[in-house]
Amino acid sequence: xxxxxxxxxxxxxxxxxxxxxxxxxxxxxxxxxxxxxxxxxxxxxxxxxxxxxxxxxxxxxxxxxxxxxxxxxxxxxxxxxxxxxxxxxxxxxxxxxxxxxxxxxxxxxxxxxxxxxxxxxxxxxxxxxxxxxxxxxxxxxxxxxxxxxxxxxxxxxxxxxxxxxxxxxxxxxxxxxxxxxxxxxxxxxxxxxxxxxxxxxxxxxxxxxxxxxxxxxxxxxxxxxxxxxxxxxxxxxxxxxxxxxxxxxxxxxxxxxxxxxxxxxxxxxxxxxxxxxxxxxxxxxxxxxxxxxxxxxxxxxxxxx
Numbered sequence: 187x188x189x190x191x192x193x194x195x196x197x198x199x200x201x202x203x204x205x206x207x208x209x210x211x212x213x214x215x216x217x218x219x220x221x222x223x224x225x226x227x228x229x230x231x232x233x234x235x236x237x238x239x240x241x242x243x244x245x246x247x248x249x250x251x252x253x254x255x256x257x258x259x260x261x262x263x264x265x266x267x268x269x270x271x272x273x274x275x276x277x278x279x280x281x282x283x284x285x286x287x288x289x290x291x292x293x294x295x296x297x298x299x300x301x302x303x304x305x306x307x308x309x310x311x312x313x314x315x316x317x318x319x320x321x322x323x324x325x326x327x328x329x330x331x332x333x334x335x336x337x338x339x340x341x342x343x344x345x346x347x348x349x350x351x352x353x354x355x356x357x358x359x360x361x362x363x364x365x366x367x368x369x370x371x372x373x374x375x376x377x378x379x380x381x382x383x384x385x386x387x388x389x390x391x392x393x394x395x396x397x398x399x400x401x402x403x404x405x406x407x408x409x410x411x412x413x414x415x416x417x418x419x420x421x422x423x424x425x426x427x428x429x430x431x432x433x434x435x436x437x438x439x440x441x442x443x444x445x446x447x448x449x450x451x452x453x454x455x456x457x458x459x460x461x462x463x464x465x466x467x468x469x470x471x472x473x474x475x476x477x478x479x480x481x482x483x484x485x486x487x488x489x490x491x
Contacts, residue, residue: 252288257298260284266305272372274337278330295326310336346373354391360415363391384408395422442447 262284268274281299290298303311314332318324350370355363367388371378378384385408389397392415399418405411 249289251294252290254298254301257284257288257290260287262298262302264302264304265307265337267307270338270340271342274333275372278333282330292325292327293323296324297328299326299329307437343373346370347377350374350377351389355393355396360396360412360419364388364412367391381408385411385476 263277263280265274267275268277281295281302285295285298342391345458350367350373352365353367358366371384371387378387385405388408388411389400392400396415396419399422400411400415403414405414
């Protein structure tokens, strides 16, 4: 009985141990979703930290401000005076190009540019500064405006614009006309700020004969128009010369010796003889003999004056 009871106890214990080895129950749907959200948030944070780390390594420190030595390294031009306002405009544009590749403050730009002034320009700027409050710093935009107002007066620009709009080729060659046109176009930017506008203004000033031959043609650009106008003008000049040669009588433009021959006579003096209807010098003793012929010559060849 004891052995049987012990066997029953062992069987019960093994049954209990088998029940304890079973897996835990599966989580609920809510718990699964919460776990997924937490995992996603963790991955998002890791990505954010990675991006910030890379951005920090790629960011460069801002460039240092350019000093006057760095400005001089660009070889900026000096400015003395401007015989033509376009010279002043070219200088101020060059300065702006230099500053475009440098890291300068607006006040430094004015200070650097002022150091490039010489002679009359230096005196003008010193006079302007003398009228300003002490220690006042002038930004580049103000310097540029003052400079243009002094060296490129508005009244002068209006006169040049008027010249541009009224420009005609007249008796000038196409090349001469184009050179004047290009120069004046710099003052009339509003009227020639596109290729189409330049072409239209250029055509308006051409001679009527030349314009008539170019009116029905199209041009890819203003340069193409000028080039073809030069070729057309050359062809017209050659044509005119050929027409003049055809109209001229044979021998009328020949050697002068064919019409007026110098001969030496026994009177030891140069004489003109009447040959081919032209007058030649004769000796006084022969003048009476040739008088009828001379009268005929003068009647046949009246004085062109």
